Amino acid sequence: MSKLVASVREAIEKTGLKDGMTISFHHHMRNGDYVLNMVLAEAAAMGIKDLTVNASSIFDIHEPLIEHIRNKVVTGIECNYMGGRVGKAISEGILEKPVIFRTHGGRAGDMENGSSKIDIAFLAAPCADNMGNCSGKYGPSACGSLGYAFSDAMHAAKTVVITDNLVPYPLKDTSIDEGYVDYVVEVPQIGDPAKIVSGTTKITRDPVGLRIASLAAQVVKHSGYLKDGFSFQTGAGGASLAVAKYVEEMMKKENIKGSFCMGGITGYMVDMANKGFFETILDVQCFDLKAIESIRENPKHQEISAMRYASPAAKSAAVDSLDVVILGATQVDVDFNVNVHTDSNGYIMGGSGGHSDTAAGSKLAIIVAPLIRARLPLIVDRVLCKSTPGETVDVVVTQRGIAVNPRQKELKEKLIKAGLPVKDIEELKQIAEEISGVPRTVEMGDKTVAKVLYRDGTLLDVIKNVKTI
């Protein structure tokens, strides 16, 4: 038998793609992904309509989606994150049906429990053999972990692997195995390597960001979780990665040996593990070249699926064993609810990703963000979109003070005792408004453009359209 087909078109034909079906994609190619556009262009050319696109994330490179929506090739979108380009069009109401937002764990869980059905999964694979064994670790478009793609391969009715690096059978180091794969297609390029990963992920040089990171690290230290066996997750952007730097200094000083670090992995976290600060790296996504090299070479560096990472449908997931997570926010409200879906004007420009999964699973969820961004106060009465429920958020760290969720009484006492600038969240809001003035509340339209599902599949919030003038 041969699974190898000559073209994307042939693969689409063989899978029997029809009007009204749901097709899925993973986002490990990030803003360098060619595969989603490639498949949709082909489907459009074949006259297929009414598709639902379930992509773990949608980036700016997927802008052609907008045209496919206009032409009714695509009539439904489900994702965990959506960049600003497509987000703007969605917010302006281009799509009839609301977008379904899930979390990384929730997407895997919903596929597992059958509430999210995929007809055909198209898997961008940086290397694959002719039977569909594939991996993200090798090849010109290497992306490292293929963590988010596992659920798609396992649960889709049909799975097509699309690769630009076909190797002889059997691929020596397989992530997703042939048992799940129906067809394999070789194409010239599955992505733009320069945009798949960054060369190196650098720690912010913004003084305010560093200040916030330093305060957040103090919170970690005085929370009591920073001891042998410590587990930690932090993002790659803004102040988040800088927290790792300060945490590392503390671990070094006090000779603390951590257990694991997790999440989207950067070279910085790899270095920390290599220096012995963490035993294991649990990697659902690589952010830079160093992380990719490490996941290829280093046995301590494990690829994990989105299920293992965060699925609430699994018997347990790694987030349940996580001590501390550092997360960002565009808005936080006085009840500690966090918005990472929209900007302050209500335009979609993000999504939960693993935000609410890790906040829920971890023992200590810390939000780091500047109290004011270009005049806009971080803290509002009511977030424009509830991405992560306030019950799961423990601390908000800004450059002008630290707010502790009132249900964390003991933690609050500890931080005050350590001399940290602990303030009520209302007080932080007031400080920001004294500096910036009280912002006028943004009024949203009446049309629901997106539904935000919590990790357990329940409806957490809806996003309304933006009124355009």
Add this chain to the structure above:
Amino acid sequence: MRRTMLFLPGNTPNMLINGDTLGADTVIFDLEDAVSPDEKDAARILVRNTLKYQAFPNCEIVVRINPTDTEFWKEDLKAVIPLKPDVIMPTKVSGGDMIRQVSAYMAEVEKDSGMEEGTVKILPLIETALGVEKAFDIASSDSRVIGLFLGGEDFTADMHCKRTKEGQEIFYARTRLVCAARACGIEAYDTPFTDVEDMEGLERDTEFAKSLGFAGKAVISPRHVDIVNAVFSPTESEIEYAHDVMDAIEEGKRQGKGVISLRGKMIDAPIVKRAQQVLEMEKAIYGGACR
């Protein structure tokens, strides 16, 4: 307490607005070197407005004005003095006369804006060979002078020598400044460490400055603040000892003892004074919550 004095460019709104959140005890709004000649007007107005409308509850404010041989310094003072910055930093100070000249003009502006004369203090930046030689003259020139601050870069240029990380070339200037300041009962503040990336070098340089008697150090990068603060902060054992000293004094008073000793050592006036300073710093740094 001025462990750290952080320079902020006077024409950058984002830095000025967030200046008090960066952990420095003092921030210096710079109208001099950080501002190009054709933006002097803009920076002056911006700093003035920032002082007028923003509260800086967490730190002391210094404004560095342009040198007295330029056309800008009087305008600088006229703009900022009415907004009561804590301190004015004149630059390239090479003698007491220059301080008296600045102080006299400050008095004029203070009077015009209904302020008490002498409200705003002076921290002279000494960065010439003549300035170093006249350090005592400068320190004792005017009651506004609260300290002396060494500028190593311009000084070494004036000395025709190379500025190095080891700092042999500024050793004399450092000790001379500390001695002149102490002789007048005021503090001395050290020149910034200019390699923004070299944190170990910064720590060594700061430890050395502290060992010479400097009370604090200027920094040109916010990333230097934490290290310099840590070096100039009392250690846990120093705080502990200071509390013990004060406890022993209390206990001695209660028992009516004339001579009080602690750990077999007599506690004399300088030890008490030092203990009080440490406890004041403890309060300022930790809110007194350490013990």
Add this chain to the structure above:
Amino acid sequence: MKIIKNAVAGTLESSDLFIQVEPDDEELHLEIDSVVANQYMDAIRAAVMKTLEEFHVTTGKIFIKDKGALDCVICARMETALKRGGVEES
């Protein structure tokens, strides 16, 4: 004060604003583009008008690109632009 020549002030960096002023004998023409227009346009306009009144400027063209500047920054940049482009009227 009267605007007699073209002048600029400020920058396009975050928390700053960029202002261009041009002479106009007839009327006041004000154009404001701001990243925080939804939340703060009234405040921005008020800060601009306040500075114009303070310097008795009644005519001229003023173009503003705001990157989330606070009122005190808006007033500072306005004052700088006016002083650079204007003269006192006797």
